[in-house]
Amino acid sequence: MNKEELVSSIKRLSDANGISGFEDEVLTTIREEGSSLGTFSEDSMRNLYLQRSGNKEGLPVVQLNAHTDEVGFMVKAIRDDGMIEFITIGGWVAANIPAHMVRILNKDGIYIPAVVASKPPHFMTEAERNAPLDITKMVLDVGAHTKEEVLNDYKIGIAAPVIPEVSCLYDAIHDNVIGKAFDCRIGCAAALATMKDLADTDLKVNLVGDFSSQEEVGTRGSIVSTQTIKADLAIVFEGCPADDTVVPAYQAQTCLKKGPMLRHIDARMITNPRFQRFALDLAEALDIPVQEAVRNGGATNGAAIHLSNAGIPTIVIGIPVRYAHTHYGISSVFDVEKSIQLAKAIIQKLDEQIIKSF
Ligand SMILES: [Zn+2]
Known part of the structure; x- marks a missing residue:
């Protein structure tokens, strides 16, 4: 996906209205943005599932999650x-x-x-x-x-x-977006772009996009969506609070323009260390900038997903968002692009054997 398409998708998703439980407009936007990618279905929680065209019987299932609701x-x-x-x-x-x-x-x-x-x-x-x-x-x-x-x-x-009441703006000179609800519409844009870029790629896994509701009130949508998908592995995209303007430089682990943040731990998940290592090694081998984080607070849909279906190896690809949970967030499109690049590299490398080794 080129930058113009990605920015347009981020803007549309950011501007869509959807507090927890009322995500309908966001779902309509995702259905439009992802119309060529597979088959959509929806449950009564307003979780939206996107089964990739080309998924084959018998392959391990990879769940690509992002939440649709906003504060x-x-x-x-x-x-x-x-x-x-x-x-x-x-x-x-x-x-x-x-x-x-x-x-x-x-x-x-x-x-x-x-x-x-x-x-x-x-x-x-x-x-x-x-x-x-x-x-x-x-x-x-x-x-x-x-x-x-x-x-x-x-x-x-x-x-x-x-x-x-906010309209998303793109500062093309500095490659930043300013807008509302980047937590987690920027993750929705990244999940869609990942599936778009992989549309014609032969994979050894089946991909299911999981655009889940009600994360901001306690990961409620993903508690249901993960039981429906029954995945073998999950990647959670999340718009994560950036810390580069609020902590001393040596403590900063979620800075703008330094690539996706991969957390080893937060308040509700210890990231599967083997899957995390696999992702970090791959990023290093491909020269994709990443930031590692150890967080004593916060949580994502990974909390619900990793505990379901007899345990699902899950990582969180966090896109830094300055001033999350206010009217105006600032994010770098560079970080979104690097998040997509990392997710694609992981998905292309995965097979049954590797997933079992986690
Ligand atoms: Zn979030």
């Missing part, structure tokens, strides 16, 4: 003055929420722009300026005056999904 919010209650209370979906910190734009899905299926309201500084007391932020006290403002107006005119009801 966002949901309408909880509407106050009499038309201000809208909300809950968070996925991990947010209070400081990243106020004074941003969001879009709220109304009952007609239209996205209504809104602002996360904050009291203008002119009206704040000294005590209010210094008080810690509290998400439960924040509200969304669509410009209405009353609850009735929100319900009847704006047609916004409780449980409406709320998404950060």
Whole structure:
């Protein structure tokens, strides 16, 4: 896949709306982007499966996972003055929420722009300026005056999904993308591109794309998808929080423009050391830059997948995303390309014997 196609795919996927449980628009985009690659099917969790054309009876199954959902919010209650209370979906910190734009899905299926309201500084007391932020006290403002107006005119009801209002931009001079939901739409783009590039390649494994839902609320989609696929091996693409602007240089393990991050461990998975070694050795042999990481926090769909089907050797190919779980992430297209290159190299080398050795 050339850069232009890859950037276009990243942009479309980043812009698609899909908080956990409401991933429909993302699935439509993936079906369009991957229409030539095989057969799609879907379950009631909105997990989307892509069986590669050319898969043959009897070959080991390789699961290529990325999650489709993004962090966002949901309408909880509407106050009499038309201000809208909300809950968070996925991990947010209070400081990243106020004074941003969001879009709220109304009952007609239209996205209504809104602002996360904050009291203008002119009206704040000294005590209010210094008080810690509290998400439960924040509200969304669509410009209405009353609850009735929100319900009847704006047609916004409780449980409406709320998404950060962001359009993905590509800085072609520096090869960076800035946008929302790179965790994990950038992984969805990488999984699709990997399957696209391998479309005409003869493989000794069967490939199943697994675009799973509800990762941000506890890897729920992949708990189901992995039981359906029953893979022999899994590669999880993930948009991973970059640490190069937040820790001392000697500790940084997820930097922009240094290639995919392969974690040895996180809070919920010890990566299969034999598969991890295989991937790292292959990257070295092919001169693909990679970053190794030891993480004491975080988790991915690998957590659910590696524990299923009598144990599935699983690695995570992490694409660094600065400022994950905020409105604006920054990623390097170079890192996406290197992630795709590594996944393709692994898949082309795999056979039954190698998988059994893990
Ligand atoms: Zn993620």
